[in-house]
Amino acid sequence: MSEILEEAMTEAELSLEKLLFNLSTLAELGEEITSPKDFTRVVKSALYMVMGSFSCSKGAIFQYDHDRGSFDPIASKGLGDIGGVRLKLGPNAISELVKHKEPIDLSSDAYPVALLGAAREELAKLDARMLACLIVKDELLGFIAINGKFTGEPFTQYDGQLLSVMSQHISFSLHSHSLLMKLMHKYTENKNLYDNLRRIYYDTIHAFAAAIDAKDSYTRGHSHRVSAYSAVLAREMGWDNDEVEGIRIAGLLHDIGKIAVDKTIINKASPLTSYECRELNSHPVIGYEILSKIKFPWKGIPMTTRNHHEKVDGSGYPDRLKKGDIPIGARIMALVDAFDAMTTDRPYRPRLSFNEAMDEVKDNWNKQFDPDVVYPFISVIKKEVKREVDNPTIVPLLQEQLDAVTLNRLFEGFPRA
């Protein structure tokens, strides 16, 4: 009597322990599929958990591949290389299987098994005994196939329920992964489109810059140099990448208004008449009018163009603005535009040396040029000469060699801020 009781107790204890073991596996499975580990690893771990729970030696998880139109293995154990195995199912079979939430016993000939058709033979080759459908929102995402238990024991109703719950967990993992993949695909597609658009945009702006410079035989490359100088200077002043990109574009386009000015005026070697001077000086406003019709991704390009001939003492044009009223981009542009004009040949005079140009800057200190812009300009040129920057930009574009000693002497003569 007591022996029978003891045995019954043991069985009860065992089944409680079995329940706890299965419960902790479910908890681990939940943790695994929400972990940030890579998908292949998550699926493999999930398969091992299923196989461990039913003491199976062979198993595989299949996922539907939309391109191939078949269910392909994404994880397997105990089956060697099954990469070439594909389970093909017709649309009818798929729509019927979606309704069938319970795991399918492949050893029986009962209803859903016949739906599998040729796939059933493939599964038989893998020694598969139980097949669980992975379904989310009426979509058949894949299957879990496992062989018979290592112990030879039959699959019970409880086993079926456990496999069903585990399959639901794994279904969600497959579902979120495929959503993520779709999103990634869309993202890459959009990114490529955006990159193309961006390239076209830059090509167009460069074409404009080339058209501007082509009008003036002396200023060839002026727009590109002003663009490069302004970007380096803005970066030295602590602007962020996006803002630097904006002033780089503004540099390329700052003289766009010259497109409307007569070529003979631009290239004239003798002093201009007052009419010609008015014509030439209209280019910032014309440029502003052209550019203000374009919706740029960066702020301030039209205003930078309009005000790049303003002077901090209020004597510039077209708006006669004083220091604080001139947009900072235009103050940068005013300096690098004048600097490039001075250090390159003009129809009316040969180029000035770097020292002569900087003397001009010093003479116009706080009159034409803003000290807040001149200081960082000097500082970045110093860094370039001392090779403290990786990609010097201004110094290699100058038509002379600079040395640190002469440079220091020159800059010592500058007023202190």
Next chain:
Amino acid sequence: MWKKETAGMVKRYKNFKEVGETVVLYPDNYINDIEGEKLEELCTSYLERGFKKVVIDFSETDIINSIGVSVLIGMIEKVRDMNGNILFSGLKQVNYDVFSIVGLTKHIMIYETEEDAIGGNAKASGAVTTA
């Protein structure tokens, strides 16, 4: 107890020792991860080198989970496919219960200590092997 390192055989895993024709593996908690599958290769390579018996000693294993069970079944199948003998030892009660739940206790010889398993002592605490 001495432990030997066999370079390149199983990455990261180095807890095993050789005693005559027997190799003893100490799977600690390494077995509870899919990486534990590499122990199958280790068993195979020992049997190919002429070892006849694999003892798996669980005295350093806190608790075996379902992944561990799956890895162990893989090892058992590999060893049996090559006509080797696989024995367990040093099981904590909790691990004995896990093996009992998944039915392994009926299919594997289980010994109290690794020495008993190596010596093939008849005093097995589990059920009789069918191997």
